Amino acid sequence: MSCEDDVVVIERSWAEPARFAEIYDRHAAHIQRYLARRVGAQAAEDALNETFLAAFGKRHRYDRARPDARPWLYGIATRVVGQHRRDEVREYRLRASLAPAEEVDGPADRVAAKVSAQATSAAVATGLTSLADGDRDVLLLIAWEGLSYEEVAAALAIPVGTVRSRLNRARRKVRAALGSEVRPLEELSNHG
Structure with missing residues (x-):
């Protein structure tokens, strides 16, 4: 190469x-x-x-x-x-509607951790579903792919200021869906 x-x-x-x-x-x-x-x-x-x-x-x-x-x-x-967005939104809604699976065997702490993780996952899915398409794109390119604001702006052909405002709006909506489980989203505020 x-x-x-x-x-x-x-x-x-x-x-x-x-x-x-x-x-x-x-x-x-x-x-x-x-x-x-x-x-x-x-x-x-x-x-x-x-x-x-x-x-x-x-x-x-x-x-x-x-x-x-x-x-x-x-x-x-x-x-x-x-x-493919309709399928994506349908998947997020499905995840959000799934009730946490009950684990019969194992220590109580492990069961509690699993239920908490599943509840948080459902809340994140609900939060992602509630986002406008552009806001979701910005959030996922930054959170999952580690792109800088400038790279996201180039990828989506939008100004950097729009990236910042969409990320801010997406964070607020996902935080609201998560309630008190916002710690992972706080890491995004230091990126860019």
Whole structure:
């Protein structure tokens, strides 16, 4: 694999389409992880293929001022997820509606911890379901993928200020769904 910036590889793929495989090799694992979290492991493979097929088709319009293609690919992947959003929301609602499973065997502390984790998971799912699509996209790109505000802005083609306001709004709504279980979300305030 070459050590050229992504922009150089993409430009060279205009004349030699097979060169675009280097972009796939460099970034597919990151994009697939993100997609698996968004649409599930089974749908992630199809979504990954859709993402790279769309990226290949749009490679002539790639912003050559950006040496790293990953934010661009996250943006395409997020739009692919938009096509799967109804299923995603349905999954969050299903998780939120599931009652905590009762564990018969084992120490009381383990049962209490499991019930608490399941209740928190349901609250997070409810919180995610209540978010507007753009707010959810920003929150998940930052929380799951560790993107900076600037990278999220590039991925979603929105200003950094919009990223900040969407993240703030998403945090408030998820905090409200979680009640007192907000500690993991506090970590997001130090990111960016």
